[in-house]
Structures are given as C-alpha cells and as structure tokens.
Amino acid sequence: MSIEVAVIPAAGRGTRMRPATRVVPKALLTVVDRPAIQYSVEEAARAGAKEAIVVVDLDAGHLIAQHFKLGGSLPGLEDIRVRPVVQEEPLGLGHAVYEAAEMVADRPFFCLLSDNIVRPGQDVLPSLAAGSRDGETSVMCLRELSDEFLSKYGVVIPDSEVSDGYLDLAGAVEKPGPEKAPSRYGLVGRYLFTPDVFSILEKIPPGVGGEIQLTDAINELGSQRRLRGYVAETSLLDVGTPPGLLHASVVLGRSRFEPEVFED
Numbered sequence: 001m002s003i004e005v006a007v008i009p010a011a012g013r014g015t016r017m018r019p020a021t022r023v024v025p026k027a028l029l030t031v032v033d034r035p036a037i038q039y040s041v042e043e044a045a046r047a048g049a050k051e052a053i054v055v056v057d058l059d060a061g062h063l064i065a066q067h068f069k070l071g072g073s074l075p076g077l078e079d080i081r082v083r084p085v086v087q088e089e090p091l092g093l094g095h096a097v098y099e100a101a102e103m104v105a106d107r108p109f110f111c112l113l114s115d116n117i118v119r120p121g122q123d124v125l126p127s128l129a130a131g132s133r134d135g136e137t138s139v140m141c142l143r144e145l146s147d148e149f150l151s152k153y154g155v156v157i158p159d160s161e162v163s164d165g166y167l168d169l170a171g172a173v174e175k176p177g178p179e180k181a182p183s184r185y186g187l188v189g190r191y192l193f194t195p196d197v198f199s200i201l202e203k204i205p206p207g208v209g210g211e212i213q214l215t216d217a218i219n220e221l222g223s224q225r226r227l228r229g230y231v232a233e234t235s236l237l238d239v240g241t242p243p244g245l246l247h248a249s250v251v252l253g254r255s256r257f258e259p260e261v262f263e264d
C-alpha cells in the first residue's frame with residue numbers, strides 16, 4: 001500500500017534536554033550535521049511520502065518552517081513538502097497527532113516521533129505499509145522491551161502469535177510497568193494509522209499523566225480488532241535525552257565518516 005502523508009509530532013516540552021531546549025526546540029538540536037527532525041522527514045520521503053505534516057509549538061513553528069523552506073535544495077527532500085501545524089499547548093502525544101486531522105483528512109498516514117531516529121539502513125515504514133491488510137488495519141512498530149522500559153513505553157495486548165514478524169493486537173496500555181504489562185512488546189515511535197484514529201482521538205479523555213495519550217486511541221483500535229504489530233529487529237535511536245543524543249551522534253557519525261575521525 002502506498003502512503004503519501006506522514007505526521008511528525010515535535011511539540012513536546014523537551015524537559016529532559018534542558019537547558020539546551022530553553023532556547024532551541026528539541027526537534028532542532030543538531031545530530032551530526034542536521035536538525036534531529038530532518039532525519040524523520042528524510043525517512044518519510046524514503047518510504048514514498050510526498051507530504052510531511054510537522055506538529056510544532058508556537059515558538060518552533062517559524063524556525064522549522066524556515067529550515068524546510070529550502071525544500072528542494074536539501075538532498076533527499078526534493079520530493080516531499082513539509083507543512084507545519086501548531087499545537088498551542090503540549091496536552092499530550094494523542095492531542096498532537098489530532099492537530100493534523102484536517103490536513104490528513106481521509107488518508108492513511110505514517111506517524112513518526114521526531115525524537116527517535118532509525119539506524120542507517122534499518123527503515124521500518126515499508127514493513128508497516130506492507131502489513132496493513134487492504135488499508136483497513138493500523139500497524140504499530142514494536143520492540144521487545146526489558147523490564148525497565150515497560151514503565152516508560154506503551155505496551156500492547158497480543159491477539160495472536162508472531163508470524164513473519166507480524167501479530168494481531170487487541171489493545172495497548174500506557175506505561176504499565178513490569179507487574180501489569182500485558183506483553184513485552186512496546187510501541188516505539190513509528191506507526192501507520194488509518195484515518196479513523198482521528199474520530200477516536202477526538203473523544204479520548206486525558207489518561208496517564210493527565211495527557212491525551214496516543215496509546216489510549218491505539219487501545220480503542222485494538223478493541224475493534226483492526227490493529228496489527230510489526231516486531232522490529234533493531235532499536236531506534238532516542239535523541240530525547242543527553243546520553244541518547246550522544247549515542248545517536250556517534251552511531252550516525254560513524255556511518256558517515258572514516259574511523260580516524262573518532263581517534264583522540
């Protein structure tokens with residue numbers, strides 16, 4: 001199935017990257033030689049998307065728009081149009097995705113969390129698109145998590161065994177912790193949604209942390225049995241924390257520069 005639009009939420013507070021994020025939005029922190037968010041836009045373009053809707057806060061909007069206005073002159077971004085939409089208050093990831101509803105309209109769409117970057121050569125979006133039966137099913141990227149991370153991620157409720165990397169899902173729970181986790185499969189920042197997720201998000205009340213949780217909308221899709229998971233073999237690089245940003249810079253830098261660059 002070909003997916004022509006991607007939604008990239010980038011309007012979070014970025015508290016774990018303070019003080020840098022007091023003046024520079026998290027999505028614009030440099031990773032090697034480009035703002036973090038550019039990696040997600042490039043990834044969406046590689047998967048065939050022609051339009052990237054970036055959800056930004058009031059401060060970051062004009063900076064991000066200015067960066068991507070260069071459009072065609074940025075290699076890898078010749079064929080994708082970047083359109084910002086503002087989330088006035090950081091009311092949660094589900095709320096951020098809902099801000100893109102009007103622009104996405106009735107199209108299925110990729111969703112990419114901009115503070116997670118795929119490793120070179122390890123794209124997962126094509127596998128999500130391949131897993132959506134006749135475009136009626138949303139497909140979540142999953143990773144098997146260790147105990148520690150079961151309190152930090154949304155965790156899914158399996159409804160089948162894994163076959164060829166895919167499984168059916170019956171729902172999801174936000175940050176359940178190891179005691180209550182329904183499985184070890186966590187939602188890791190790459191999604192393919194059918195557009196009806198917007199009518200679910202519209203009605204979702206605030207959940208964990210008082211935020212409108214994307215995981216609660218995913219849970220509802222699961223209860224309608226139109227939800228699948230794809231178990232990714234590699235982890236994404238989390239640039240939302242200082243050690244994560246450092247690690248991502250080294251991994252991405254090593255893939256581009258000669259080893260001598262890293263000698264003291």
Ligand code: UTP
Pocket residue numbers: 009010011012013014015016017026055087089090091092093095096113114115240
């Ligand atoms: P996180 O919770 O990981 O990021 O959101 P954060 O809120 O920016 O960071 P901390 O926890 O304060 O350090 C995951 C993704 O969802 C976006 C973020 O920008 C990030 O890409 N997000 C989150 C929004 O766009 N709006 C929100 O209201 C919340």
